Amino acid sequence: MELDEPRALLERFVTLVRESGTPDEEAAARYIVARLQALGVPVTLHAPDLYISIPERAALTIIGSAGAKSMRARPPAMARSTGDDAVEGEVCYVPSRYASGTASLFDTPEAARGGTQASDPVTGRIVLTEGFSMPGTVQAFERRGALAQIYIHPGERIHEGICTPIWGAPTIESLARKPTTPVVCVNHPDGESLIAEVQRGTVRATVQTWLREGWMRCLLPVAEIRGQEDPDEFLLVHGHYDSWYEGIGDNATGDAALLELARVLWKLRDSLKRSVRIAWWPGHSTGRYAGSTWYADTFADALDEYCIAQLDIDSPGCANATAYEEVMWMAEADALCRSSIRDALGLPSERVRPLRAGDYSFNQIGPTGLYMLLSNIPIDERKRRGYYAVGGCGGNTAWHTPDDLMPVADLDILRRDLAVYLTTIVRILNAPLHPFDYTATLEEIRATVAQYQQAAGGEVDFGPILDLLSRLGDDLRAWRTQAELQVAKARDNAHELRRTARLLVPLNYARGERFDHDPALKFGAVPRLEAATTIASTRPELKPFVKVELVRESNKVRAILRDARRELSRQAGPFGAD
DSSP: OOSSHHHHHHHHHHHHOOTTTTTHHHHHHHHHHHHHHHTTTTEEOOEEEEEEEEEEEEEEEEEETEEEEEEEEOOBBBBBOTTTTTEEEEEOOOOOOOSSGGGGOOOOOOOHHHSSSSSSSSTTSSEEEESSSOOOHHHHHHTTTTTTTEEEOSSSSSOOOOOOOOHHHHHHHHHHGSSSSEEEEOHHOOOOHHHHHHSSSSSSSEEEEEEEEEEEEEOEEEEEOSSSEEEEEEEEEEEOOOOOOOOIIIIIIHHHHHHHHHHHHHGGGGSSSSEEEEEEEESSTTTHHHHHHHHHHHHHHHHHHHEEEEOOSOOSSTTOOOOOEEEBOGGGGGHHHHHHHHHSSSSSOOOOOOOOTOOOOOTOOOEEEEEOOOOOOHHHHHHTTTOOOOOOOGTTTTTTSOOSSSGBBBBHHHHHHHHHHHHHHHHHHHHHHOHHHHHHHHHHHHHHHHHHHHTTSSSSOOHHHHHHHHHHHHHHHHHHHHTTOOOGGHHHHHHHHHHHHHHHHHHHHHSSSSTTTOOOSSSOGGGGGGGGGTTTGGGGGTTHHHHHHHHHHHHHHHHHHHHHHHHHHHHHHOOOOO
């Protein structure tokens, strides 16, 4: 691995504010394409129309006992744009908490869900609360009748973000889920002073937001390096190139990594069995992963038939990010990811189950997903520095702020991360059989269903599902043992593994149907059955409705598991009586 291309890309990107649909974003895409062409790497430049929301400014006026004063604020993308029509109301403080780590960033706090009081104090008021304006929280306060929402960020900086739960471009049906209230964010000192003022007496506020929103033409480069033995099968390696501000740690370092990987893999092309596609997404930050969603929609057939896995690259190579303690990968990729990090760097790693976030826009098609954030500043060091949880930049709180500049990056650490990526990629492309253990997926699903059964008590019976999971696990182990000996059937067996993934990945990660896009809300594993965790606390008059949902979802789960058994049986013959 060399650092000439990464260094040059960072030096160019630090001059560009890469908001989607803008000339700077286009300049970044054309830079990537020009470098790929100069290196001889085949590249296709797509130009989709994406639905984008760019926050321009906000005006927040606080009216208290001492009169009116302005407070600095920023709106998140996809919030309601009021223009000059201010929303005014009494401020209602709802105490909440900040996320304890990256894995809890998308949690909806209980404070937002509301209590059981007959008269909700939020209704008809402007909510003031702690945290980032995440979609679940914004949606919860809207359901309670909030007029507007003010979020207090945990530090001196205001972090940019997006508050819609709609994943990618809205459909006519999902458009109704777009936020309908103006939302603004303030920094911690201003938020604390506002809390104190509200606690002393009645405070009113006026909120105005200006966002530029609509369909915008964006550029989406995809490089493809064809394999020598099974060129139709491909690994999708990807990351976003749009940014908040100059966005060096999020995600110019990732873009630099993608470019260097393209250079190296092109040199290795004669020794790669399968193909690799390398994609740079627009619309991540201001379109809720609009670029990767467009690609999933547009190339659904190829992804369904031939995509081995998707590997997401976001915020690698950041200063002081020397630990691999919170790395996301799906259960079936556990051995591959741990061994790749260990063999490349001699370091241990810890898995975090992938969130419904990043550019994991492919879960409902069904390829295995691995990585997203990779290296981070060690947890203990972040605590020592007083850092709070953020979603990138290696844990640096410059994330999504104007301070995400060159000091956030570290090319030596990027070289380390590149070694992990390259090791993982080559192993996927050249393994005799795809290196994913779907019995680990089944075990994660089985453990989850057992937990749901325990939480539901005697209200539901998941016994038939647990029995099918056990039988399918036995089938899959027997099939894998047989498949590893069948060199002549390697292509057929690889296809069979992909068909198994198309059933098990959506079962483990999706609530909706295949080829749809679930909202950007936090789900548990096997989300179709997650309602079982709430049935014990559901009001008696509502329990029958929850049971109906669980009966129907259980039917779907059993059908998926039967289909998986049939797929394996079709390839290898029956594994035993049902």
